[in-house]
Amino acid sequence: MSEVFEGYERQYCELSANLSRKCTSAALLNGEQKKQKLSELKTGLDEAEALIRKMDLEARSLQPSLKATFLAKLREYKSDLNNLKRDVKKTSSPIDSQAARDELLESGMGDTLMASADQRGRLLNSTERLNQTSDRIKDGRRTLLETEDLGVSILHDLHQQRQSLLHAHDTLHGVDDNIGKSRKILTSMTRRMSRNKYIIGGLIGVLVVVIAVIVYFKIAHK
Template sequence: MSNILDSEAGSELFGSYEAELKLVQADLNQKLDQIPELAGEPRKAAVRQAERALEEANELLDQMRIEKQNIPAPAKSKVNQRFRNFESDVDALKRRLKSLSDDREALFGSRYTDNPTADDQLEQRQQLLSGTDRLERSSGRLRESQRIALETEDIGRNTLADLSRQRETIVHTRDTLGESEGYTDRSIKTLRGMARRMATNRIITIAIITVLVLLIIAVIVSKFR
């Protein structure tokens, strides 16, 4: 029953991630359509927004990759196909964004040269640090998901071990009850045998007393003749 509930919850959660990813894709497409029309600072701002949207899309893909493991086997093939389609779409958006980001002259405007100034180098370094920070956050979220998955696996193993011990206890109790029933049957047979012997002894005692009474009566009668 627990596995069924886990599978249903996994399907619902995967569906919610799927719907959210579609919204993020639509937003990212809109941002990418706007970038070619911009230059300089507005273009850089649009690129950063698109990068954040792409990051969110990748995070949703990571969550979907984890949750699709809980999908029931009959539906898993369709879910895997949908997931591969999403991955392909996100990769295409990533390549498109990279192409737009590589257009440095449009991205940095008139400040772009083959020999960047100190300000340009500082800005590029800040962008690199920002990208590294986002990557570290994504890695942290992935590690947390892996930790939760391992904890869930440990709980499952412990539950199976508890169920195995409980089964052994039930089997042992059943065997003990069977032995007790055997002892009870033998005790009942013994009591019945004792009851029969007591009844027989009682009949014999009554017969002896009767004979003695008759003999006494006979002796008394013979004396008065």
């Protein structure tokens, strides 16, 4: 939501309600009092137009997802401003002013106040609906941001897990290299043991032959 737009919006709603009351009361006045009231109305209309322009600029500077909502609000306020201008113009016209004054005096201002109340009611209802739409957009945007944060967190966890797996792979590769070296050492030791076994066996055989020859010669010389 745009806090700047909402600030202009509150100012305009207050100004619009005030202008509507002044327009109704101006229809009952004559002479200098009426001129003063009409001057106040024209000044108020200028202020209202300035607020409309500010809201327009602010709405068009927003993101596309929010711009449509605020421009829809702005159309309602522009329509309300046009109605106020017509009421002020009708009040400032001498013939229409007298007719309006007579009508207000005869009816006790009931119809005019009722029409104004209906108009304000429609404006407030439209504003409320647009505010609800804006709230839903805010909720959707907040959910999207939360989902995005969750996705970033998951990606971060997956990255850490990938780093852990790469580290484990490197460790296993190192262990595999060590196992390969150990296997080579054991193979070499096994070969040496086999070679030593054959040498010892040969030596034992030679000793047996020598002992047999010695025993033979001893027996032969007796």
